[in-house]
Amino acid sequence: MVLLLLTIKQAMQGVPEFTIERDDAAGVFVASWDDPAGGGITTQAKDLKELASAIEEAVRCHFAGRTPPREVALHFADNPVLQLA
DSSP: HHHHHHHHHHTTTTOEEEEOOOOOOOOEEEEEETTSOOOOOEEESHHHHHHHHHHHHHHHTTTTTTTOSOOOOOEEOOOOOOOOO
């Protein structure tokens, strides 16, 4: 199991990892990433589906003139709960 986790962690090197937090006061999800090369991205949306689109657009804009990453990782600051009913 540990070997598998190390392999996954190694595979994620170089992949931007966004921290996802819920801003209950504003009623939105906030995604943020600090670019090691300088700057970063912060975006928000009312739900996770919109947040995925907002992240995609923000990444495209941030990497304008450069090759953008093909994928990003999401790290939830709190464990999300999926409400089924």
